[in-house]
Amino acid sequence: MKNPSVDTHLLPADRAGDEPLLAVDNLHVEFQTRQGVVRAVNGVSYSVNAGETLAVLGESGSGKSVTAQAIMGILDMPPARIPKGEVRFHGTDLLTMRDEDRGQIRGRRIAMIFQDALSALNPVFTVGWQIGEMFRVHQGMSKRDARRKAVELMDRVRIPGAKSRVDDFPHQFSGGMRQRIMIAMAIALDPEILIADEPTTALDVTVQAQIMGLLAELQQESDMGLILITHDLGVVADVADKIAVMYGGRIVEHASVFDGYRAPAHPYTKGLLESIPRVDLKGQELYAIKGMPPNLLDMPTGCAFHPRCPYRKENCVTDVPPLYTVSDTRGSACHYWREVLDDGSR
Amino acid sequence: MGRYVIRRLLQAIPVLVGTTFLLFATVYALPGDPIAALGGDRRLDPQLVARMREQFHLNDPLLVQYWYYIRDIVSGDFGTTFRGVPVSSLFQGKFQVTFQLSITALVFEAVIGVGLGLWAALRRGRWQDQAVLAFTLLLVSIPTLVSGFVLQLVLGVKLKQNTGIDFFPVAGIQDGMRSYIVPGLVLAGLSIAYLTRLTRTSLMETLRADYIRTAVAKGLPRRRVLGRHALRNSLIPLITYLGADLGTLMGGAIITETIFNLPGIGQQLFQSVYLRENAVVVGIVTVLVLVYVLANLIVDLLYAVLDPRIRYE
Numbered sequence: 001m002k003n004p005s006v007d008t009h010l011l012p013a014d015r016a017g018d019e020p021l022l023a024v025d026n027l028h029v030e031f032q033t034r035q036g037v038v039r040a041v042n043g044v045s046y047s048v049n050a051g052e053t054l055a056v057l058g059e060s061g062s063g064k065s066v067t068a069q070a071i072m073g074i075l076d077m078p079p080a081r082i083p084k085g086e087v088r089f090h091g092t093d094l095l096t097m098r099d100e101d102r103g104q105i106r107g108r109r110i111a112m113i114f115q116d117a118l119s120a121l122n123p124v125f126t127v128g129w130q131i132g133e134m135f136r137v138h139q140g141m142s143k144r145d146a147r148r149k150a151v152e153l154m155d156r157v158r159i160p161g162a163k164s165r166v167d168d169f170p171h172q173f174s175g176g177m178r179q180r181i182m183i184a185m186a187i188a189l190d191p192e193i194l195i196a197d198e199p200t201t202a203l204d205v206t207v208q209a210q211i212m213g214l215l216a217e218l219q220q221e222s223d224m225g226l227i228l229i230t231h232d233l234g235v236v237a238d239v240a241d242k243i244a245v246m247y248g249g250r251i252v253e254h255a256s257v258f259d260g261y262r263a264p265a266h267p268y269t270k271g272l273l274e275s276i277p278r279v280d281l282k283g284q285e286l287y288a289i290k291g292m293p294p295n296l297l298d299m300p301t302g303c304a305f306h307p308r309c310p311y312r313k314e315n316c317v318t319d320v321p322p323l324y325t326v327s328d329t330r331g332s333a334c335h336y337w338r339e340v341l342d343d344g345s346r
Numbered sequence: 347m348g349r350y351v352i353r354r355l356l357q358a359i360p361v362l363v364g365t366t367f368l369l370f371a372t373v374y375a376l377p378g379d380p381i382a383a384l385g386g387d388r389r390l391d392p393q394l395v396a397r398m399r400e401q402f403h404l405n406d407p408l409l410v411q412y413w414y415y416i417r418d419i420v421s422g423d424f425g426t427t428f429r430g431v432p433v434s435s436l437f438q439g440k441f442q443v444t445f446q447l448s449i450t451a452l453v454f455e456a457v458i459g460v461g462l463g464l465w466a467a468l469r470r471g472r473w474q475d476q477a478v479l480a481f482t483l484l485l486v487s488i489p490t491l492v493s494g495f496v497l498q499l500v501l502g503v504k505l506k507q508n509t510g511i512d513f514f515p516v517a518g519i520q521d522g523m524r525s526y527i528v529p530g531l532v533l534a535g536l537s538i539a540y541l542t543r544l545t546r547t548s549l550m551e552t553l554r555a556d557y558i559r560t561a562v563a564k565g566l567p568r569r570r571v572l573g574r575h576a577l578r579n580s581l582i583p584l585i586t587y588l589g590a591d592l593g594t595l596m597g598g599a600i601i602t603e604t605i606f607n608l609p610g611i612g613q614q615l616f617q618s619v620y621l622r623e624n625a626v627v628v629g630i631v632t633v634l635v636l637v638y639v640l641a642n643l644i645v646d647l648l649y650a651v652l653d654p655r656i657r658y659e
Contacts, residue, residue, distance in 0.1 A: 074562045107565025114563075119556040123655055124578050137566055169654040185564065 003248075003299035005083075006320055008043035011254055013328040019091040020047035021225050022071070022110070022193050027085030029066050032078055038296045040066045042249035043085075048193060048225035053216075055228045055236040055257070057272070058246035059293045064229045067246075068195045070095075071227075072112050073102055089193075108138055111186035115198040117178035121170040127154075127181045128166035134188035153184040157214060176207035180214065187218055194219070195227045200235060212239055233276055237261060242329070245269045248294045248304035251323070254331040265332035265341045267311045303335070311336045351643065358639040363416070365635045366628050370412050373624045380404075380428055380622040402428065415628065425625035427618075433629045436614055441633060443519060444610035447602065448595040450530030455537045456588060460581075462538075463545020468572070470550060478542060485539035494532045494605035501528055517607045529606040533599055537591050544587055545580070552580040582652050589645030593638035 007026050014020055029041035041063040048054045056064045069075045071087050073094065087094045089110065094102055114120040122130060131153055132146030141149070147166060154162035157180040170178055179199060186194055196215060200208035216239045219226050230236060236243060236257065243260045245253040245268060253266035264270040271289035291308035294300060300307050306316040316335060323331045326341070334340060381390070381398050398404075403411050418425055424433035466478035502516030514528050515521040552558065553576055561575040600612030611630055618626035650656045 072563050074559060103565055103567070105565075107563060112563045114556060114560060116556065120560045122557040122561070122575055122579070124653055126654075133566070134564060137564075137570065171655050182560075185560075 003039055003042070003296075003304070004320060005039065006043040006250060006322070008045050008250065008323045008333075010045045010047060011329060011331050012325060014045075014047040016328075019088065021049050021090065022227075023047040023086075023088040024067065024071065025086040025088060027067060027070060027087065028083050029063070029070050029075065030081045030083060032081065033297070035297050039249050039299075040080075040296060041070065044246070044249075044251055046244045046251065046254070048227055050192065050225050051219065051223045052242070053219065053226040053228060053240045055230060055240035055243045056246060057230060057233065057236065057243055057269075059231055061293055061296060062246040063249040064246050065197050068112065068197055068227065068229055071195065072110065073106055074112075107134065107191075108189045109191050110193040110195070111189070111191035112195040112197065113179070113182045113186045113199050116202045117175065117182045118170060118202075120182060121178060123170060126167045126169055127173070130170075131181065131185045131188060134185060138189060149188070150184075153188055154181070156187075157181070157184045157218075159184075175203050176210060179203060179207075179211050183211075183214065183218070187222070187224075190222055191224060193225045193227065195229070197229045198231070199228070201230070201232070208235060215239070233272055245272070248299060249296065250304070250333060251331075252305065252333045254323075254329070255326075256329060259330060263341055265326050265330065265337045266305075266334045267309045267336075267340050268305050270340055270343070271308075303333070305334075311340060351647070354643050354646070355639075358636070358643075361639060362632060362635055366416070366419075366632055367412055369628050369631050370415065370624065371408060373619070373622060373627055374408050374411070376622055380624075398428070415625070419629075419632065424629040427623050427626060428621075433623075433625050436618075436626060437611070437629070437633070440609060440611045440614055443608050444596055444599050444603070444612060445637075446523075447526055447529055447533060447599055447608060447610060448592060450526040451534035451537070451595050452588065452592055454530055454534040455541050455591065458534070459538045459541030460545050460584060463542040464549055464577075466542070466546045467549035467553070475546075478546070482539040482542050485535050488535065490532055490535065490601045491605070493535050494529075494602060497528050497532055498605065519608055525606075525608075529602050529608060532605070533595060533602040537595065541584065541587060541591075545584055548580040548583050549576060552576045555579070578652060582649065585645055585648050585652065589641045589648075590638075592641040593634065596637060597634055 005028060009015070009026055010023060014023065023045075024047070025045050027041055027044045028039070031038040031040055044063065044067050046054060046056070056067070058064045066075070066080075070080075070082060071094070075082075082095060085095070089105060094105065097105075121127070128147050128150040131150035132141075132143070135141040135146040135149050136143065151162050151166050154166060159165060159177055159180050165173075170181070173181065179202075183199075194215075199215065200211050203211060212235055215226065215228075218224070226239075228236065228240060240257045242254070242256050244251045245260075245266065247268050253260065253264065253269045255265065255269075260269060261273065264273060268289070271287075274287040275289060277286055289308055294304050294307075300317075302315070302317045302319055303309070303312075303321050306312050309316065311334070313336065319335070321333045321335045323333045324335075324337055326332050326337060332340070381395050381402075381404065403414055406414075415425065424437075426432050427436070462478050462481070466475045469475045498516040501514040505514065513524070515525045516528050519525045557579075558571060558576055561571045566575075596611075599610055600616055602608070603610040603612040611633075615627065615630050617623075618630070
């Protein structure tokens with residue numbers, strides 16, 4: 001059978017000891033489409049603790065954003081459906097929670113920022129109004145106080161001249177400043193978890209670094225758990241504690257950022273690392289993973305990565321690899337993870 | 347802003363010149379002789395005819411005639427008909443009737459159309475949505491001639507006969523504002539259907555926007571997401587339609603005015619075209635064009651109020 005549902009649970013380290021701050025456990029998300037059921041998220045498990053940064057890596061369509069939206073509870077259902085899995089926050093499953101209770105968490109204790117801040121901010125309201133709305137709606141604060149808090153937050157995310165710009169509209173800001181406004185809005189109520197969905201993709205490289213620096217700084221100040229969703233490995237290396245690499249709706253590798261970069265345990269991670277341009281290999285042909293990302297409506301049999309995989313053997317075409325435990329904090333969904341690991345990075 | 351308004355009003359001048367000239371030329375090109383028509387079956391005294399042709403400059407070329415006309419309009423003189431009646435006296439009270447009818451229709455259109463459209467969009471794909479869509483299809487398919495007479499019969503005659511309720515006047519304007527309810531509804535019919543569909547699409551599109559997802563992720567109650575974040579953005583395209591529609595309603599009121607016996611400008615216009623009263627036709631249309639231009643100006647100003655990205659310098 002093509003693309004069967006796969007159960008994948010948390011790594012041993014996450015199951016032992018205290019319950020993590022946020023734990024996604026064997027999450028499945030399906031989309032009902034005209035062409036059939038799309039398994040966008042197929043048994044994803046990961047955890048984040050206070051002060052920790054998890055980077056979720058993957059190409060578009062790998063399911064990383066859908067997982068985040070399921071955590072936030074902002075998926076459109078239908079067409080989306082969550083047939084099984086848990087999203088535990090402080091040990092309580094958010095998915096089975098009553099809507100009112102979940103509303104208390106969304107935006108206040110788990111917040112999210114999005115990729116393109118220009119379209120993610122409402123064009124017809126001032127930025128101060130949009131930031132202040134968090135205080136007005138969630139804390140019943142007066143307009144005046146909320147505006148003052150908005151200025152404070154804009155200062156905190158280092159928007160120059162916050163006081164004079166609080167009544168400006170989103171289109172009057174530059175891309176980097178707009179993303180800062182998104183961040184200000186998200187951290188307004190001191191959330192415990194911040195999910196950043198490709199926060200720097202739409203920005204210039206120099207601005208990217210500033211935004212990442214800001215996120216890391218804010219995280220340290222308030223001990224937030226940060227889930228950083230990105231397809232850009234370069235962005236991740238400096239700020240992340242651990243990485244989860246997604247492919248075709250599954251997590252194919254879990255690792256600490258150090259281990260993952262030094263010696264990947266999945267051929268896809270290895271391919272991603274090798275396709276980063278490097279100064280010391282100047283003049284050589286740039287490596288690219290051959291083939292195309294899988295079509296979720298027509299997934300390959302066996303391991304979803306097998307058509308593109310240099311380590312492919314016969315059973316890869318037929319057997320779906322489970323998430324093998326590499327160590328307490330490491331997992332790889334590759335039958336031949338040992339060989340990959342032994343090869344090391346280039 | 348003030349300079350923008352003045353500029354827009356100045357822009358209306360070429361529009362007015364263009365439309366009036368086109369109209370003038372069209373009526374000029376109509377076959378038949380309006381002076382000869384004054385006599386009906388009788389032949390008029392050739393001397394009289396010649397004198398009248400002279401008086402009304404009918405022997406001059408088109409452009410010259412047009413020039414005389416415009417010159418008088420600018421000094422506030424709409425001229426006289428071939429029968430010697432001042433054109434402005436024909437307008438007396440008639441524009442007011444048509445305007446009141448059109449405004450009533452516009453209000454119905456805005457309230458019912460936007461209301462139904464929003465409702466359908468929020469219940470997208472469910473039976474309520476399907477019902478609204480079917481209803482708009484029905485509205486589009488019924489000509490004003492039919493809906494007018496049917497409503498006149500049902501609300502004006504049958505309702506009174508069967509229940510004694512005499513609330514809806516269906517002829518004339520003796521009952522003040524109430525006189526315009528049924529005619530306004532009939533006139534609005536088609537526009538209600540269009541606006542309903544436009545509203546539905548507009549809100550559905552807005553609801554897919556990224557900033558709506560942001561609003562939900564902020565943990566705002568659904569009421570607030572819809573009422574605050576979605577509504578204002580989805581209203582913007584509707585304003586354009588409503589503004590342009592005022593002109594259409596005023597120009598298209600003639601059938602409704604005839605059915606409900608409202609002494610509006612539509613009937614006057616029809617008669618004047620029939621009698622080839624150039625001065626009256628062009629006069630009426632000039633006023634309609636002015637209304638149209640003003641309505642669009644108001645729309646553009648409203649736009650700037652609703653959408654801060656639009657600023658007029």
